[in-house]
Amino acid sequence: MVNELTYVYCISDSPLPVHSISDQKDLECLKFGTFYGYVKKVSPDEFSEENLNKNFNNLPWIERHARNHIRIIGEIMKSSIVIPFKFGTVFNSEESLGNFIQKYTSSLNENLKNIKGKEEWSVKIYCNYTVLNEEIMELSEDVRNLEQEISKSKPGKSFLLKRKKVELIEKEVAKVVQLSGQICYEEVKRFSELTQVNSLLSAEHSDRKDSMILNISCFVNQVSVTEFIDAIGELQKKYKKIGFDISTAGPWPPFSFTSIKEK
Structure with missing residues (x-):
């Protein structure tokens, strides 16, 4: 096909028989010096800069292609160390990809060295605030003390104290969420070479009714994964x-x- 573009999944330091990747007949493994690029040819009708920007507004298209992008890289990862490229990374030709690799050879080698023997894992913590509110009496001495004071108070004072209790519970719940998140974060850090705190996902994007309170990426040495x-x-x-x-x-x-930077 005339004017095909080169779509890049990842770069590795070792080749892999592409026929071993399921449901991906158009995948190619191209050699560039000591590197191997896992690519496929794509049409400008979908992947030119202009058309790609249009397709980024097409949610079904994004979901289908992005899932496949991650799946292909994941299968290559089973046998090779990879530097993944973001979904939608396209070069005008194999030659332009080769020029890119030549320009960033030092950075690519450094990335391959850094990720060898390590794995990226995600950790997500959610909170069901309904359950936590029900448990806050047991967790907070201040709430328990206020409840006792309410039980001994006359109606007028009791009414005011109940309003205070609502505010106190909200404050104590927030405190428990913050403390629990910090404790969990410190624990996962013990088994991670590096960590990255990511943006929280809304309920709409997480497909959950409870609320995300922590979203972490962890870089874990393979020997520590079980722990x-x-x-x-x-x-x-x-x-x-x-x-x-x-x-x-x-x-x-x-x-x-991973981050490819010019030296």
Whole structure:
């Protein structure tokens, strides 16, 4: 096809038989010096800069192609160390990709060295505020003391104290959320080479009714992955009763811990 563009999934330091990647007949592995680029040819009708910007407003198109992008990189990761490229990274030709690789050779080598033997895992913590509010009496001495004072007060004072109790519960819940999030963060850091705190996802984007309070990417040494996962499991057991849900997923392509920069 005339004027095809070169779409890039990732760069690695080792080749992989592309026929081993399921449902991806158009995937190619191209050699550029000591690097291997995993690419496919795409049409400008979809992936030119102008048309790609239009397609970014097409949610079904984005979901289909972005999921496939992550899936392909994930399969390559099973056998190779990879530097993942963001979804929608397109070069005008194989030659322009080769020029890019030549220009950033030093940075690519540094990235490959840094990610060798490590995996990116996500940790997300959610809070069910309804459950936490129900448990706050047991968790907060101040709330318990105020409740006792209310029970001993006359109606007029009791009414005012109940209003104060609502404000106190809100304050104490926020305190528990902040403290619990910090404790969990410090725990996962113990098993991580690096961490990155990410933006919180809204309920609309997380498809959950509870609220996300912490969203972390963790760079974990492969020898520590089992301990890391076990630690998440222990945190889940500890905090589930009071309304927290702590989960981890991975390994993911190391988007959070790779950065190609000119020296």
